Amino acid sequence: MSVDDLRELYQEVILDHNKNPRNYGELSDASYTADGNNPLCGDRLTVYLKLDDNELVNEVAFTGKGCAISIASASMMTTVVKGKTVKQVNDLFDKFHKLCTGESDEAELDEFEDEIAKLRVMSGVRQFPMRVKCATLSWHAVEAAINKKDTATTE
Template sequence: MELDELYREAILDHARHPRNFGDLPGSDRSASATNVGCGDAIRLTLRLSPEGSIEAIRFRGSGCAISTASASLLTLAVRGKSAEEAQALCAKIQRLLTGGAAPEDDLPGELAALAGVRRFPQRVGCALLAWHALDEALRERGQTRT
């Protein structure tokens, strides 16, 4: 099986069966993002532990397979990470998708599946939607946004 096919399968699996979809009771951070180009919308809710790591994270939204899959992959990748680690991962994903130097083999779990989106510039915004929302939620240090 070719690498492109593996990537495509991971995206389709997460789009059809999104992980961590729904509301998060007791969340202490949230952020929403909308892709004005296509209408995709994501709302992330998360809860930080007293030590500052992402204890729980979920998302709601409507959109294309890429935005849903990306949000699903995001929730799996950042759970247990510190806010700083999660923000660094956000920056790495943005570099990966916008042509910067972020090798896909340096990404945890199935996140490398997002690399295939680079070939479709009009879909990059879809893939980055949840990552922008996460970055916004984490920048709201000390504020509750539920």
């Protein structure tokens, strides 16, 4: 692991999302909420979702504490799932997961070109297998919320 890998992991965009997380706070009238727990490190996030009549994500927010990677990833997640259908959120989660683990190739990501372009800054975690769970914690939670489960763990 080199200093370049580290700079790749902790890019300006990520540090900015960590310091000024978007959509941070509770949604009092959320349709669904779910907690994301990483039992290994104790990080906990709660994701709040509001769906409209067409089952589109109308509003999304999160609260919680965690490392820079998990907070930045949660913040970015909220910016890309807004306006998506339940199926699209599930698909995005799958693609994002593959992006973080290095399983995906570029072509496969075309469907959500704009979203993946945004999320690609998180792909630096590939060099840090122990940190993939940090990046995916909020996604596990949003997946649980949208599929009407109460909690998600990264285990």
